[in-house]
Amino acid sequence: MSERLETLHKARERMVEERDAFAKVLAAPFDRDKAERSRARFIETQTLIDAIDRAIAGDR
Template sequence: MSERLATLIKARERMTADRDAFAKTLAAPFDRDTAERARLKFIETQVLIDAIERAIASEQA
Protein backbone atom coordinates (compact mmCIF):
# COMPACT_ATOMS: atom_id res chain seq x y z
CA MET A 1 0.00 0.00 0.00
CA SER A 2 1.36 3.39 -0.94
CA GLU A 3 1.93 6.10 1.64
CA ARG A 4 -0.67 8.28 -0.10
CA LEU A 5 -3.32 5.56 0.10
CA ALA A 6 -2.51 4.88 3.75
CA THR A 7 -2.86 8.60 4.51
CA LEU A 8 -6.24 8.76 2.77
CA ILE A 9 -7.50 5.72 4.66
CA LYS A 10 -6.38 7.21 7.98
CA ALA A 11 -8.07 10.51 7.11
CA ARG A 12 -11.31 8.66 6.30
CA GLU A 13 -11.17 6.85 9.64
CA ARG A 14 -10.74 10.13 11.54
CA MET A 15 -13.53 11.87 9.64
CA THR A 16 -15.81 8.87 10.24
CA ALA A 17 -15.16 9.17 13.98
CA ASP A 18 -15.99 12.89 13.82
CA ARG A 19 -19.19 12.14 11.88
CA ASP A 20 -20.19 9.58 14.52
CA ALA A 21 -19.76 12.21 17.24
CA PHE A 22 -22.04 14.61 15.36
CA ALA A 23 -24.60 11.81 14.89
CA LYS A 24 -24.61 11.18 18.65
CA THR A 25 -25.25 14.88 19.22
CA LEU A 26 -28.16 14.75 16.79
CA ALA A 27 -29.57 11.68 18.54
CA ALA A 28 -29.36 13.32 21.98
CA PRO A 29 -32.23 15.25 23.55
CA PHE A 30 -33.02 18.23 21.35
CA ASP A 31 -31.22 21.52 21.87
CA ARG A 32 -31.84 23.76 18.87
CA ASP A 33 -28.47 25.54 18.72
CA THR A 34 -26.46 22.38 19.31
CA ALA A 35 -28.54 20.36 16.86
CA GLU A 36 -28.24 22.96 14.10
CA ARG A 37 -24.47 23.14 14.44
CA ALA A 38 -24.17 19.35 14.60
CA ARG A 39 -26.39 18.92 11.54
CA LEU A 40 -24.27 21.29 9.46
CA LYS A 41 -21.01 19.72 10.64
CA PHE A 42 -22.42 16.22 9.98
CA ILE A 43 -23.27 17.14 6.39
CA GLU A 44 -19.94 18.89 5.84
CA THR A 45 -18.06 15.89 7.24
CA GLN A 46 -20.04 13.43 5.12
CA VAL A 47 -19.22 15.39 1.96
CA LEU A 48 -15.54 15.27 2.95
CA ILE A 49 -15.74 11.50 3.58
CA ASP A 50 -17.29 11.03 0.14
CA ALA A 51 -14.45 13.04 -1.44
CA ILE A 52 -11.84 11.01 0.44
CA GLU A 53 -13.48 7.76 -0.70
CA ARG A 54 -13.32 8.95 -4.31
CA ALA A 55 -9.64 9.73 -3.84
CA ILE A 56 -9.06 6.27 -2.35
CA ALA A 57 -10.82 4.65 -5.30
CA SER A 58 -8.67 6.71 -7.67
CA GLU A 59 -5.49 5.61 -5.92
CA GLN A 60 -6.54 1.95 -6.05
CA ALA A 61 -7.34 2.11 -9.78
Protein backbone atom coordinates in the same frame (compact mmCIF):
# COMPACT_ATOMS: atom_id res chain seq x y z
CA MET B 1 -0.36 -0.18 0.41
CA SER B 2 1.21 3.07 -0.73
CA GLU B 3 1.86 5.85 1.72
CA ARG B 4 -0.75 8.00 -0.05
CA LEU B 5 -3.46 5.37 0.31
CA GLU B 6 -2.51 4.78 3.93
CA THR B 7 -2.81 8.51 4.61
CA LEU B 8 -6.21 8.65 2.91
CA HIS B 9 -7.46 5.69 4.93
CA LYS B 10 -6.29 7.29 8.18
CA ALA B 11 -7.94 10.58 7.23
CA ARG B 12 -11.17 8.76 6.41
CA GLU B 13 -11.11 6.91 9.72
CA ARG B 14 -10.64 10.17 11.63
CA MET B 15 -13.48 11.84 9.74
CA VAL B 16 -15.81 8.88 10.41
CA GLU B 17 -15.09 9.26 14.14
CA GLU B 18 -15.85 12.97 13.91
CA ARG B 19 -19.07 12.31 11.98
CA ASP B 20 -20.14 9.76 14.60
CA ALA B 21 -19.70 12.39 17.32
CA PHE B 22 -22.04 14.74 15.44
CA ALA B 23 -24.55 11.92 14.99
CA LYS B 24 -24.56 11.36 18.75
CA VAL B 25 -25.44 15.02 19.29
CA LEU B 26 -28.25 14.72 16.73
CA ALA B 27 -29.58 11.61 18.48
CA ALA B 28 -29.52 13.26 21.92
CA PRO B 29 -32.45 15.16 23.39
CA PHE B 30 -33.20 18.14 21.17
CA ASP B 31 -31.25 21.36 21.69
CA ARG B 32 -31.85 23.63 18.71
CA ASP B 33 -28.45 25.37 18.69
CA LYS B 34 -26.44 22.17 19.14
CA ALA B 35 -28.60 20.28 16.65
CA GLU B 36 -28.28 22.92 13.94
CA ARG B 37 -24.49 23.14 14.32
CA SER B 38 -24.12 19.38 14.44
CA ARG B 39 -26.36 18.87 11.42
CA ALA B 40 -24.28 21.28 9.34
CA ARG B 41 -21.00 19.74 10.50
CA PHE B 42 -22.37 16.20 9.95
CA ILE B 43 -23.21 17.03 6.34
CA GLU B 44 -19.87 18.78 5.81
CA THR B 45 -17.98 15.83 7.28
CA GLN B 46 -19.93 13.29 5.23
CA THR B 47 -19.16 15.26 2.08
CA LEU B 48 -15.48 15.11 2.99
CA ILE B 49 -15.69 11.35 3.61
CA ASP B 50 -17.29 10.93 0.17
CA ALA B 51 -14.46 12.96 -1.38
CA ILE B 52 -11.84 10.83 0.41
CA ASP B 53 -13.60 7.68 -0.84
CA ARG B 54 -13.38 9.00 -4.41
CA ALA B 55 -9.69 9.79 -3.92
CA ILE B 56 -9.07 6.27 -2.63
CA ALA B 57 -10.96 4.73 -5.55
CA GLY B 58 -9.07 6.91 -8.02
CA ASP B 59 -5.72 5.94 -6.54
CA ARG B 60 -6.24 2.19 -6.86
